[in-house]
Amino acid sequence: MKNSIWLIAAFALTVTAAPVSAATVSGKVLFEGDPPAPKPINFGAEKQCATMHGDHLPVNEEIVINPDKTVKWALVYVKDAPKSAAAPAEAVEIDQKGCMFIPHVVAARVGQKVTFKNGDPVLHNVRSEAKTNKPFNIAQPIQGMTTSKTFDKPEIGIKMRCDVHFWMASYIHVLDNGFFAVTGDDGRFEIKDLPAGTYTLELWHEKLGTRTTQVTVVATDVKTADFTLKIA
Amino acid sequence: MLEKIQNEPYRLFFPLGIVLALGGVGHWLFYAAGWMSHAYGFLHANMQVMLYLPCFVGGFLMTAVPRFSATWTARRWELAGALALMTGITGALFNGRWLAAEALYVLWLLLLARFIVTRFLKRQVDYPPIEFVWIPPAVFLGLCGTLVIILALAGRVGPGWMQMGRSMQEQGFLIALVIGVGGFLGPKLMGVHQMPPVNAQNFKAEMRKKIATHAAGASLLIVSFFLEGRDGNVRGYILRAAVVTGMLVWSKSLNDKVIAGPSLFTRALSASFWMIAAGYWLIPVFPKLQVALLHMVFLGGFSLMISCVSTMVVLSHSGRGELLHRPLWIFWLIAAGFTVSVSLRVGATFFAEHYFMLLGISSGAWLIVQVGWLIFALPFILSGPAGGVSPPDHRKIIESSGHAC
Numbered sequence: 201m202k203n204s205i206w207l208i209a210a211f212a213l214t215v216t217a218a219p220v221s222a223a224t225v226s227g228k229v230l231f232e233g234d235p236p237a238p239k240p241i242n243f244g245a246e247k248q249c250a251t252m253h254g255d256h257l258p259v260n261e262e263i264v265i266n267p268d269k270t271v272k273w274a275l276v277y278v279k280d281a282p283k284s285a286a287a288p289a290e291a292v293e294i295d296q297k298g299c300m301f302i303p304h305v306v307a308a309r310v311g312q313k314v315t316f317k318n319g320d321p322v323l324h325n326v327r328s329e330a331k332t333n334k335p336f337n338i339a340q341p342i343q344g345m346t347t348s349k350t351f352d353k354p355e356i357g358i359k360m361r362c363d364v365h366f367w368m369a370s371y372i373h374v375l376d377n378g379f380f381a382v383t384g385d386d387g388r389f390e391i392k393d394l395p396a397g398t399y400t401l402e403l404w405h406e407k408l409g410t411r412t413t414q415v416t417v418v419a420t421d422v423k424t425a426d427f428t429l430k431i432a
Numbered sequence: 433m434l435e436k437i438q439n440e441p442y443r444l445f446f447p448l449g450i451v452l453a454l455g456g457v458g459h460w461l462f463y464a465a466g467w468m469s470h471a472y473g474f475l476h477a478n479m480q481v482m483l484y485l486p487c488f489v490g491g492f493l494m495t496a497v498p499r500f501s502a503t504w505t506a507r508r509w510e511l512a513g514a515l516a517l518m519t520g521i522t523g524a525l526f527n528g529r530w531l532a533a534e535a536l537y538v539l540w541l542l543l544l545a546r547f548i549v550t551r552f553l554k555r556q557v558d559y560p561p562i563e564f565v566w567i568p569p570a571v572f573l574g575l576c577g578t579l580v581i582i583l584a585l586a587g588r589v590g591p592g593w594m595q596m597g598r599s600m601q602e603q604g605f606l607i608a609l610v611i612g613v614g615g616f617l618g619p620k621l622m623g624v625h626q627m628p629p630v631n632a633q634n635f636k637a638e639m640r641k642k643i644a645t646h647a648a649g650a651s652l653l654i655v656s657f658f659l660e661g662r663d664g665n666v667r668g669y670i671l672r673a674a675v676v677t678g679m680l681v682w683s684k685s686l687n688d689k690v691i692a693g694p695s696l697f698t699r700a701l702s703a704s705f706w707m708i709a710a711g712y713w714l715i716p717v718f719p720k721l722q723v724a725l726l727h728m729v730f731l732g733g734f735s736l737m738i739s740c741v742s743t744m745v746v747l748s749h750s751g752r753g754e755l756l757h758r759p760l761w762i763f764w765l766i767a768a769g770f771t772v773s774v775s776l777r778v779g780a781t782f783f784a785e786h787y788f789m790l791l792g793i794s795s796g797a798w799l800i801v802q803v804g805w806l807i808f809a810l811p812f813i814l815s816g817p818a819g820g821v822s823p824p825d826h827r828k829i830i831e832s833s834g835h836a837c
Binding site: 245251337342343364 | 463469470471472473474528530584585590592594595664720721723724780781784785787788
């Protein structure tokens with residue numbers, strides 16, 4: 201009798217502990233055609249900015265094609281996913297280092313802190329060109345100083361600029377759920393814990409445009425969806 | 433008018449300096465107001481250092497040096513050359529031709545040096561002001577710094593050298609002139625200069641001692657820039673602060689006239705010397721605030737001093753020197769405008785969300801002072817005899833310089 205009770209309890213635990221949303225969608229963002237040659241940043245007279253890079257001067261990150269012909273800095277997100285729980289407590293960080301925004305693209309949740317840091321001994325500012333959220337322009341005149349902001353509404357492709365160093369640009373994507381990823385050096389994305397359902401998966405790139413695809417998942421599916429981009 | 437300008441080049445270069453400064457500072461106001469999309473920090477610094485300040489320095493020295501040396505006034509080609517170089521530098525900066533701008537600035541420094549040296553060598557007075565021995569180190573620092581910048585821009589030396597070059601060019605040239613020419617003129621204008629008792633026996637010994645002290649100070653100032661080096665080492669600023677303070681105390685340029693001065697002019701002039709010393713001491717204490725505190729030196733120090741001294745020049749050369757110690761509206765404007773401008777420029781650092789707005793207001797206050805000065809000074813600049821007038825207070829300054837040496 202006792203053993204039966206333990207067995208029933210263990211079974212109940214297993215059933216209740218099983219995740220409801222456990223689907224994963226992953227894939228690659230590929231590039232078709234000849235990759236454009238990387239354009240070195242022209243620092244002009246701002247030699248102090250150039251100093252910080254030594255011999256390895258940075259390149260423009262508008263279009264970054266990895267050696268395996270995958271695309272970096274593309275946002276892939278589930279367009280019509282259910283809203284997730286409250287935003288994470290940890291902040292998303294963007295550093296102004298070597299007169300560049302690092303990283304070039306970030307994604308954050310609505311209400312999640314985004315912290316901007318000035319890692320340089322020169323004046324930078326962070327000006328957001330938000331259209332749905334409230335735009336702002338904050339100066340960062342001291343090395344090491346940080347400023348935090350939150351965005352109240354979802355918005356894709358908020359451009360951030362430094363007006364003192366005109367080549368500096370980055371993008372923040374603000375979403376109201378956690379089902380998104382930004383591709384890195386391997387051009388891959390992975391979106392986990394998606395509830396069962398049919399969704400629109402959208403890709404957004406600052407220069408190569410947007411793509412969408414439909415994906416249907418059930419509880420513990422692992423689906424693959426690749427995107428291919430090219431220069432128009 | 434040309435003859436007036438040849439006799440007193442300040443009549444051309446003081447107004448020109450202000451017009452050029454409107455461009456060098458105005459864009460902060462336009463950016464804050466949303467009329468410009470970029471903030472051109474590099475352009476601002478270069479316009480102020482290569483145009484606004486040199487116009488006043490050149491206008492003053494090209495007027496004063498012939499008088500102190502009792503030699504010939506500015507030749508037409510010297511005026512034309514200086515004007516052409518200012519125009520060239522302006523064009524080069526606005527077109528982003530940084531290398532060309534720096535090269536033209538080198539030519540301007542050489543033109544100024546030649547102007548002074550030729551008149552010094554052919555001087556008709558035995559002893560020009562000893563403090564003018566600071567002019568060669570000033571030109572050296574300006575030339576050295578600019579050449580280092582040129583080499584860095586051209587990729588001939590590492591970009592790290594730019595930091596040192598800019599310090600020498602931006603600060604070295606001016607601070608040497610402030611210690612020298614300012615240290616000579618300032619105490620006299622503030623009424624604190626005391627002529628030591630002179631007799632035939634101790635005169636030459638006193639002269640040698642003074643020259644040795646100035647030479648030591650200048651050497652240490654130059655060393656401070658190499659100590660600052662390519663990474664902005666604070667040891668350089670500590671040495672610079674010590675040299676500046678020591679020399680300005682010795683010359684009595686640092687005094688209590690900032691509080692006890694009999695006129696607004698005296699208090700403002702005294703305040704400018706204090707701002708320079710204070711700014712330089714605060715930098716090693718708060719190294720992260722270096723840029724803001726350098727504005728204390730440049731804005732509250734050099735620029736305020738220029739406003740005061742240029743007012744003196746304009747009034748005294750128009751035979752209206754007696755107005756200098758009256759509470760004229762221009763002195764109220766200078767006092768109020770610079771107080772707002774310096775406070776907001778330094779304070780803006782602590783208000784990131786409102787930084788550019790505060791910078792815009794600071795710039796606006798400074799621009800109002802400059803335009804106000806132009807409105808005040810132009811009637812005096814445009815009138816007056818061709819040879820200028822030496823009213824009693826200005827003549828006393830010239831005469832006392834001979835006795836002081």
